[in-house]
Amino acid sequence: MSGFAGISVDEAVIRRARRGDAGAHESLYRALAPAVYTLALRLVKAPAAAEDMLQETFIEVMRSLPRYRGDASLATWVRRIAVSKCLMHLRSAWNRRAGEFGDGDSHEPVDGGAPVADSVGLRMDLEAALASLPAESRVVVWLHDVEGYTHREIGMAMQKTESYSKSQLSRAHRRLRGLLDGGAGEPGDAMSRATGALPGG
């Protein structure tokens, strides 16, 4: 479940925050920061960068809250800001130079990821497998599978097409399956553990 689901903020707190009340902004932060930080960590991967995204998001919330009309829930609105900040970060010149983002399929293995798992020589858990995906695949899979974005919304957010999002998701799933099933053990064991042994799974 998305960390943003079920977060509700009192209207009075939002009104006070709109007026720039530091105490109200702290309340918003306490309610939303874990979800924002987790999202940022999944998308940008590096903890230091995720912390930067957390700060950027809340500074933007403070700047833009007077313009928040309440069409979507505050949590959804804040998530949109956080996603936008993370994508901006990933699209930044530095990340593009490092080949982390925006160069399409260049990091995609042909057979869906097994070579990566083999080279590591370990069966990876889901969190590590997710982190090992190329940034664009990671973003698509997280936004679609966890945050519930549609392919159209993902395409718009990433300035790509809807079909691009679909193909990225398909490849990301294939690669995740490959990573989880790679390494020692019977094929499918790790996948079963990742999808079945979690609480309630």
Added chain:
Amino acid sequence: MYEEKSTQTDRDLAEALRRLPQHEPPRGAWRETRRRAEREGLVRRPRRRRVRRDLEWLAAGAVAATVVFALLDLPLSGTSPAEEPVPVDETGFAATPAENDASLGSLMARSRLLEEALRAAPETPRVMRASTASTIATLEDRIAMIDQQLSFPERPLSEAEARALWRERVQLMNSLVQLRYAQARRVVL
């Protein structure tokens, strides 16, 4: 058949991703964010809390000053130095009877306590009346002049001369401390 299996696996995968644990932001992240927001003028401190804190702080300072004045046996009442410039003239201030009889050691101790009270006093407000600013400047100049005379005398000072200078210093410091607290009280109230 393969497609069905794949879709089910993808659903399981998505479900497993949704169950990944949430991460707590690093400690201190909010403090950093708030500092930046304050620097950029995006938030303001709640006025009620600020005034309450100022009042608490002023009350603590006032208690400290009262203790000092009680120790010094100096008058706390009378004409407010903030309302009326302290009469500084060539001969200095009229000494209270207690100060006239005080030994050099006790005058130095009183001066030290007043220094501490002054350090604990609220900061000088940015805006103040010209007469008040002038009085503060005069007092501080006189204290600096006395410190110069005590530290680097042109000739060795007799005990009576040193006592007169220390007595004057105590009186000047007393006026300065009272003035600073009267000023802070007016700013807060």
